[in-house]
Amino acid sequence: MNKRSGINSKKRILDAALKVFSEYGYKGASMRMIASTARISIGGVYLYFANKEELYLTLIKERLDDFSAQVKTSISEIEDPVKAISSFIMMYLEYAKTHKELILTQGREHGFAFAIDIKREFFKEQRGIIEGIVARGIQSGVFTECNAKEVTKIIMGTMRGFILSIVVDPDNLFSPKECCRLMLGGLLKRTNRAEGEKVRR
Amino acid sequence: MNKRSGINSKKRILDAALKVFSEYGYKGASMRMIASTARISIGGVYLYFANKEELYLTLIKERLDDFSAQVKTSISEIEDPVKAISSFIMMYLEYAKTHKELILTQGREHGFAFAIDIKREFFKEQRGIIEGIVARGIQSGVFTECNAKEVTKIIMGTMRGFILSIVVDPDNLFSPKECCRLMLGGLLKRTNRAEGEKVRR
Amino acid sequence: MNKRSGINSKKRILDAALKVFSEYGYKGASMRMIASTARISIGGVYLYFANKEELYLTLIKERLDDFSAQVKTSISEIEDPVKAISSFIMMYLEYAKTHKELILTQGREHGFAFAIDIKREFFKEQRGIIEGIVARGIQSGVFTECNAKEVTKIIMGTMRGFILSIVVDPDNLFSPKECCRLMLGGLLKRTNRAEGEKVRR
Amino acid sequence: MNKRSGINSKKRILDAALKVFSEYGYKGASMRMIASTARISIGGVYLYFANKEELYLTLIKERLDDFSAQVKTSISEIEDPVKAISSFIMMYLEYAKTHKELILTQGREHGFAFAIDIKREFFKEQRGIIEGIVARGIQSGVFTECNAKEVTKIIMGTMRGFILSIVVDPDNLFSPKECCRLMLGGLLKRTNRAEGEKVRR
DNA sequence: TATGAATGAGGGTTCATTCAT
DNA sequence: CATGAATGAACCCTCATTCAT
Incomplete structure (x- = not known):
């Protein structure tokens, strides 16, 4: 990823989270789903957000x-x-x-x-x-x-x-x-x- | 719980489930929570309801x-x-x-x-x-x-x-x-x- | 059940157990299955056999x-x-x-x-x-x-x-x-x- | 287990499973037994195999x-x-x-x-x-x-x-x-x- | 003798989170 | 920045066994 990937990643994660959370609810959504929707690794999500x-x-x-x-x-x-x-x-x-x-x-x-x-x-x-x-x-x-x-x-x-x-x-x-x-x-x-x-x- | 308290176990479970489900939602509620709220064992719950x-x-x-x-x-x-x-x-x-x-x-x-x-x-x-x-x-x-x-x-x-x-x-x-x-x-x-x-x- | 029900029960249980064990194996067979096949209560089985x-x-x-x-x-x-x-x-x-x-x-x-x-x-x-x-x-x-x-x-x-x-x-x-x-x-x-x-x- | 031992985890699991399954049978073997025999966590097993x-x-x-x-x-x-x-x-x-x-x-x-x-x-x-x-x-x-x-x-x-x-x-x-x-x-x-x-x- | 409600350990499985790379 | 293997607590559910009736 390029230099700006940090910003992009965060946005991608938020977009993904929005989609997943609103479809499955808080408990129903998994970090894995969000990560894969955002095309990032699980660990990657935790780089931007401390937790779910x-x-x-x-x-x-x-x-x-x-x-x-x-x-x-x-x-x-x-x-x-x-x-x-x-x-x-x-x-x-x-x-x-x-x-x-x-x-x-x-x-x-x-x-x-x-x-x-x-x-x-x-x-x-x-x-x-x-x-x-x-x-x-x-x-x-x-x-x-x-x-x-x-x-x-x-x-x-x-x-x-x-x-x-x-x-x-x-x-x-x-x-x-x-x-x-x-x-x-x-x-x-x-x-x-x-x-x-x-x-x- | 007494071994013969069976008569109202079902009711107790339903009451407990009501409380727990409405507080935590479906996914958020656990059968253990419901069971313990109903003062019954987990297995006991499954005596009255096939599943969550x-x-x-x-x-x-x-x-x-x-x-x-x-x-x-x-x-x-x-x-x-x-x-x-x-x-x-x-x-x-x-x-x-x-x-x-x-x-x-x-x-x-x-x-x-x-x-x-x-x-x-x-x-x-x-x-x-x-x-x-x-x-x-x-x-x-x-x-x-x-x-x-x-x-x-x-x-x-x-x-x-x-x-x-x-x-x-x-x-x-x-x-x-x-x-x-x-x-x-x-x-x-x-x-x-x-x-x-x-x-x- | 009549006086001889004891003997009958034991036989019924054994017959049932035979059927169930040979169909499902030892682990796969449950005492409940055996009991119900024998048309007896679970507790009833334990009257004749100490355990599975x-x-x-x-x-x-x-x-x-x-x-x-x-x-x-x-x-x-x-x-x-x-x-x-x-x-x-x-x-x-x-x-x-x-x-x-x-x-x-x-x-x-x-x-x-x-x-x-x-x-x-x-x-x-x-x-x-x-x-x-x-x-x-x-x-x-x-x-x-x-x-x-x-x-x-x-x-x-x-x-x-x-x-x-x-x-x-x-x-x-x-x-x-x-x-x-x-x-x-x-x-x-x-x-x-x-x-x-x-x-x- | 080391976090990076992944290369042979799958093999270790298979070996363990072989041992446990052939000793206890399918029903008798538990995923926990297999996991511990393979010196891996339960979750770890599911990383390589969808289910038992x-x-x-x-x-x-x-x-x-x-x-x-x-x-x-x-x-x-x-x-x-x-x-x-x-x-x-x-x-x-x-x-x-x-x-x-x-x-x-x-x-x-x-x-x-x-x-x-x-x-x-x-x-x-x-x-x-x-x-x-x-x-x-x-x-x-x-x-x-x-x-x-x-x-x-x-x-x-x-x-x-x-x-x-x-x-x-x-x-x-x-x-x-x-x-x-x-x-x-x-x-x-x-x-x-x-x-x-x-x-x- | 007989019942069946009740128990709770244990089984399969999921998932948030961590960390060596 | 990023990865993903690894962890383990917790979840739903089953079942051998007990015991008040």
């Missing part, structure tokens, strides 16, 4: 950072809360569909919490973004007077559910557009205000 | 059937679509919170898709129930003219996300009540129809 | 004794050495074909020697019988002047080979009659045809 | 091929049927005495018939060789008019019996020379002494 866990963590972090950046660039400048929420949902779901590996983000194996701190941090950040938008929407009178925090968690939960569905029930993914519609407009018919009220309290 | 997979499957099936029954008894007789949807959401989330082990239902560790058929069957059934309610609501004019199938998948996805959150981010679970509110009423303010339209396009 | 080894040994002994008796009754009174040898060979091979379980006799597993003493005793006895016949034949001038001991061992070896063939290459068992012919007459052509003919029939 | 069966098969095949080659080189060019048969018997028995492991060839532990095809193939080949010699002998008038096929099977059986005796009754192996004598000359006295004599010495 570190490799996994690095991967998670990378994914999360990438996604986080994506969200920021595509949402941050949108003024209109309605558009912002829609964009977020669309972006999130579209990204998830393309990067199925995001499923890693949702991994739950090996005695709970594993990369859990990293993940929580990420979730918190995401929540912050949505919550900001929702709050703005309420303030500006476009959104109903609702609990921004709760609404945010619901939206996040729905996103989370979508990601999981990709693995668990991929034939029944919902459409991003319809999701926006539901989140914004709700199920109840709009002329009849009373009924909506009934439910709201 | 069968134990897992039994567990999944049991959970799913129990939950399915619960849904049916608590939803089936509700006429009002609004109340029915609300009840479903409330019931689902409440059940999930109590039976954290429902997380098993969402297992994903690839290369290991063996309970997937059972799960899909369950999902399909659940979807059928919701879709029926939504369709009824649309027909009776209480719900907006929307795609019942899609709406159903969104609701299911949100439920799924909630379950996953229990493991991944348990400090930020959304409230069932607020979830009902959002699903039914949406985010947009009710007097202003135009804006809603904009999004709906 | 004892059961096996009992079986071997039983087989060997039965065979030994058979040999004695069918050979001992034959005066003519030629007829005696022929009878022995015919009897041996016929018995082996019918009682495939005799294969047990040839078992070689679990660190050599196991029932080896019993077997050696049996072999010795058998050898004694043959050797006696051969010696008599030599003395009476019917057989060539050969080493009776060696000839005996060869005959025994051939018998042994036949038994093994039943398991290892059952489609190519040699005919007892031809075996007698070869042992008595040899391969080489004789100028003196008469004697050979007697045997050849 | 493959290891066993490799061994069998190796033995059979080696023996087969030996037979061919030492028999094929002998014209005289008498000498050919004698050579075959001598060679076979001598080889068996030296390579006691040939006992593997005779393995029998039922429910475990997996090397049986390889063995049958080998037996068939061997039979072919002998049968050819015998047939030639008959044609040339040196051997009696007998059934070549049957005679062959008897000779093979006797060889088989010898191998088994090595394990089962090693103190009473017959002498190869006497075996030749018996097979060729038979037990019965010959008026035509010359031919018999030739063989006897």
Whole structure:
């Protein structure tokens, strides 16, 4: 390998790990599989990552950072809360569909919490973004007077559910557009205000 | 363990398996862990279950059937679509919170898709129930003219996300009540129809 | 079970053990298989036999004794050495074909020697019988002047080979009659045809 | 073991396996025993052989091929049927005495018939060789008019019996020379002494 | 006599990790 | 940097044996 092979190797390993981990899960993936997918020796992997866990963590972090950046660039400048929420949902779901590996983000194996701190941090950040938008929407009178925090968690939960569905029930993914519609407009018919009220309290 | 404690050994094993599987995942859980949690020998476990997979499957099936029954008894007789949807959401989330082990239902560790058929069957059934309610609501004019199938998948996805959150981010679970509110009423303010339209396009 | 069930049980177990051991070998046979074949509980087997080894040994002994008796009754009174040898060979091979379980006799597993003493005793006895016949034949001038001991061992070896063939290459068992012919007459052509003919029939 | 001793690890494993398998049989031999006999770790064995069966098969095949080659080189060019048969018997028995492991060839532990095809193939080949010699002998008038096929099977059986005796009754192996004598000359006295004599010495 | 639940050592096999080269 | 043979703990599972009933 040439001088730059170090950098290349690391990248190749990460790519391979991404593929293998997201296909087989943490426990199901073996270092051998990752190494051979990366066209490197087993020992070679340990040159760049101290152990399996570190490799996994690095991967998670990378994914999360990438996604986080994506969200920021595509949402941050949108003024209109309605558009912002829609964009977020669309972006999130579209990204998830393309990067199925995001499923890693949702991994739950090996005695709970594993990369859990990293993940929580990420979730918190995401929540912050949505919550900001929702709050703005309420303030500006476009959104109903609702609990921004709760609404945010619901939206996040729905996103989370979508990601999981990709693995668990991929034939029944919902459409991003319809999701926006539901989140914004709700199920109840709009002329009849009373009924909506009934439910709201 | 007493030589004659056999009567409840099976139950003890199932309880232990539930605990261990839902904490460590399928691959992460070992038969030894399950056995010792159940206060039985390894061999003892194999007296009741042919192998790890069968134990897992039994567990999944049991959970799913129990939950399915619960849904049916608590939803089936509700006429009002609004109340029915609300009840479903409330019931689902409440059940999930109590039976954290429902997380098993969402297992994903690839290369290991063996309970997937059972799960899909369950999902399909659940979807059928919701879709029926939504369709009824649309027909009776209480719900907006929307795609019942899609709406159903969104609701299911949100439920799924909630379950996953229990493991991944348990400090930020959304409230069932607020979830009902959002699903039914949406985010947009009710007097202003135009804006809603904009999004709906 | 009735009063005599004890005796019946023991017999049933031995029959079952015979079947199972000769089909699967010592290591390959499990006490469970034997018990269930004997329609008795596992514990039941241990009522009659202290352990697997004892059961096996009992079986071997039983087989060997039965065979030994058979040999004695069918050979001992034959005066003519030629007829005696022929009878022995015919009897041996016929018995082996019918009682495939005799294969047990040839078992070689679990660190050599196991029932080896019993077997050696049996072999010795058998050898004694043959050797006696051969010696008599030599003395009476019917057989060539050969080493009776060696000839005996060869005959025994051939018998042994036949038994093994039943398991290892059952489609190519040699005919007892031809075996007698070869042992008595040899391969080489004789100028003196008469004697050979007697045997050849 | 040194980390770089790899060159002969495979050989060491095969040697160990040979020893252990032929002492304890297939079922009775454990991979752990083999590994420790080979002074390697358990995992190490699996570096060279996918599993126990493959290891066993490799061994069998190796033995059979080696023996087969030996037979061919030492028999094929002998014209005289008498000498050919004698050579075959001598060679076979001598080889068996030296390579006691040939006992593997005779393995029998039922429910475990997996090397049986390889063995049958080998037996068939061997039979072919002998049968050819015998047939030639008959044609040339040196051997009696007998059934070549049957005679062959008897000779093979006797060889088989010898191998088994090595394990089962090693103190009473017959002498190869006497075996030749018996097979060729038979037990019965010959008026035509010359031919018999030739063989006897 | 008879049962069969329970035990636990041990078997085959995998895999993260190390280290001499 | 890179290799891959080697290690050994741990995994799933089987089975001879025991013992309360």
